[in-house]
Amino acid sequence: MVKMEIITKSDKETKKAGEILAWAAKKKKNKSLIIGLRGDLGGGKTTFTQGFAKGLGVKDKITSPTFVIFKKYSFDGGNFYHVDCYRIRDAADLAELDFNEVLKSDKNIVMIEWAEKIKAILPEDTIWMDFKYLNNNQRKITLFTYSI
Ligand SMILES: Nc1ncnc2c1ncn2[C@@H]1O[C@H](COP(=O)(O)OP(=O)(O)OP(=O)(O)O)[C@@H](O)[C@H]1O
Numbered sequence: 673m674v675k676m677e678i679i680t681k682s683d684k685e686t687k688k689a690g691e692i693l694a695w696a697a698k699k700k701k702n703k704s705l706i707i708g709l710r711g712d713l714g715g716g717k718t719t720f721t722q723g724f725a726k727g728l729g730v731k732d733k734i735t736s737p738t739f740v741i742f743k744k745y746s747f748d749g750g751n752f753y754h755v756d757c758y759r760i761r762d763a764a765d766l767a768e769l770d771f772n773e774v775l776k777s778d779k780n781i782v783m784i785e786w787a788e789k790i791k792a793i794l795p796e797d798t799i800w801m802d803f804k805y806l807n808n809n810q811r812k813i814t815l816f817t818y819s820i
C-alpha cells in the first residue's frame with residue numbers, strides 16, 4: 673500500500689492536480705467511479721473539484737453545492753456529480769435523494785467533499801484523498817492506494 677503527498681503552492685496548482693486525475697478517471701469503463709475528499713475547511717477540496725471537472729470537459733462553472741448537497745453536470749462520456757456533505761450528519765440524510773442510484777450508475781463519476789461522513793454507504797473501491805491547510809497559499813494533498 674502506497675501513500676503520497678503533494679504540496680500545491682497556489683489554487684492554480686490544486687486545480688491542475690484535479691485536471692490530471694480527471695485525465696485518468698476518463699478512462700474508466702462500465703463502472704461508476706467514486707472519489708472521497710476529506711480534510712480541513714478551506715483545504716482546497718472545491719478548488720480541486722473545479723480542476724477535475726475542467727479535466728473531464730465539464731463546460732459549466734462548478735460552484736459549491738453546500739446548500740443543495742449535490743449537483744449534476746454532464747461531460748462527453750457521462751455525468752459528473754459534485755457532492756458536499758458538510759451540512760449533513762450521516763448517510764441517513766441522503767436516504768430520500770436516490771443517492772445510492774447515483775453511486776451505482778456506470779455513467780457516473782462522483783466527487784464527494786466531507787465524504788467520511790457517509791463512508792458507510794460508499795463502495796470499497798472509493799478513491800480517498802486528504803486535504804490539509806498549510807498556510808495562506810499552500811495545501812497538502814495526500815493520495816492513497818488503499819481505503820482510509
Ligand atoms: N494551494 C492552494 N490550493 C487550493 N486552494 C488554495 C491554495 N492556496 C490558496 N487557496 C485558496 O483557498 C481556498 C480553498 O478553498 P476551497 O473552497 O477549495 O476549500 P474546501 O476544502 O472546499 O473548503 P470547505 O471545507 O469549506 O468546503 C480558495 O479560496 C483558494 O483560492
Ligand SMILES: [Mg+2]
Nearest residue numbers: 717718736785
Ligand atoms: Mg468546499
